Amino acid sequence: MPLSLPVIYLFMSLEEPNHIAKLGSLFNIFLKGIIELPINFPGTRFYSSKKAAAAISAELMTIIKARRVELEEGKASSSQDLLSHLLTCSDKNGKYFTEKDIANNILLLLFAGHDTSTVSITLLIKSLGEHPDVYDKVLKEQLDISMAKEAGELLKWEDIQKMKYSWNVVSEVMRLHPPATGAYREALVDIEYAGYTIPKGWKIHWSSSLTHNDSANFEDAARFDPSRFEGTGPTPFTYVPFGGGPRMCLGKEFARLEVLAFLHNIVANFKWDLLIPGEKIEYDPMPIPVKGLPIRLHPHHV
Numbered sequence: 321m322p323l324s325l326p327v328i329y330l331f332m333s334l335e336e337p338n339h340i341a342k343l344g345s346l347f348n349i350f351l352k353g354i355i356e357l358p359i360n361f362p363g364t365r366f367y368s369s370k371k372a373a374a375a376i377s378a379e380l381m382t383i384i385k386a387r388r389v390e391l392e393e394g395k396a397s398s399s400q401d402l403l404s405h406l407l408t409c410s411d412k413n414g415k416y417f418t419e420k421d422i423a424n425n426i427l428l429l430l431f432a433g434h435d436t437s438t439v440s441i442t443l444l445i446k447s448l449g450e451h452p453d454v455y456d457k458v459l460k461e462q463l464d465i466s467m468a469k470e471a472g473e474l475l476k477w478e479d480i481q482k483m484k485y486s487w488n489v490v491s492e493v494m495r496l497h498p499p500a501t502g503a504y505r506e507a508l509v510d511i512e513y514a515g516y517t518i519p520k521g522w523k524i525h526w527s528s529s530l531t532h533n534d535s536a537n538f539e540d541a542a543r544f545d546p547s548r549f550e551g552t553g554p555t556p557f558t559y560v561p562f563g564g565g566p567r568m569c570l571g572k573e574f575a576r577l578e579v580l581a582f583l584h585n586i587v588a589n590f591k592w593d594l595l596i597p598g599e600k601i602e603y604d605p606m607p608i609p610v611k612g613l614p615i616r617l618h619p620h621h622v
């Protein structure tokens with residue numbers, strides 16, 4: 321999914337379209353090779369991905385160095401964007417981030433924080449288009465929230481907490497199609513599992529898709545059913561779209577806010593038809609509808 325202008329602007333205040341397009345196309349090559357066999361040989365996706373990541377880092381380093389000069393000359397402010405913030409804040413020991421740390425963090429956030437949320441929103445739109453009964457319930461919940469507010473009043477944190485049914489729907493979308501299909505761990509000790517030994521030091525891939533689609537964890541696992549998340553919800557560690565343990569997603573609550581705020585605004589203003597009913601989803605590496613999910617919006621005034 322191409323990087324959008326707002327995210328680049330928010331992170332680094334870049335506005336020049338060619339510059340953004342260049343970073344965007346490198347980013348897409350980088351993304352395509354992230355979950356590939358690590359064969360570092362010309363022609364493989366992994367190789368191209370590593371090259372693209374190095375090119376993005378070099379580009380980011382140039383931007384970072386230029387911004388440092390602007391900050392020193394008073395031509396940029398520390399609150400301008402994420403980049404200025406990272407350049408001017410220090411940790412509790414007074415140590416500043418290095419330029420390399422900043423470039424790595426921006427690259428991580430672009431990857432971890434952008435496509436995951438856009439994919440969740442895309443699949444949410446698809447699921448609501450396929451399940452009008454669920455759409456109606458989401459609409460009711462969102463309208464109850466809007467009607468309790470003054471005209472033009474923006475959403476508040478308390479409103480997000482009231483979106484319980486809507487979040488159950490988003491959760492069910494992420495159960496069936498987790499935006500991050502899994503991640504990696506390293507075995508710190510020898511592990512015995514199902515009669516096999518995973519030796520210390522081996523890399524392990526854990527899969528959220530397989531865990532979420534296992535009928536031992538979810539009855540009739542292929543069925544779309546947001547009520548699974550009512551009450552106490554799934555057994556711990558059977559539902560892991562954000563991972564688990566100490567390296568669990570840092571942006572989980574921000575993602576919830578982002579997706580629910582988007583959902584509130586689109587549902588309150590539109591209903592929609594899917595132009596390709598039953599459009600297939602492909603994983604490359606994130607789940608995306610193969611034709612880009614064309615829809616027809618119908619504004620409503622409720």
Ligand code: HEM
Pocket residue numbers: 428429432433434436437440498499500502503504560561562563564565566567568569570571572574575
């Ligand atoms: C629906 C949206 C999102 C999903 C499904 C998602 C999913 C994940 C997953 C599966 C991991 C790996 C966790 C693990 O290894 O146990 C992860 C890590 C991470 N995510 Fe997210 N994420 C989302 C949104 C975001 C956002 C919006 C941000 C930042 C603004 C973010 C920042 C991060 C970071 C920094 C990590 C690395 C944490 C670490 O290694 O300690 N994520 N995310």
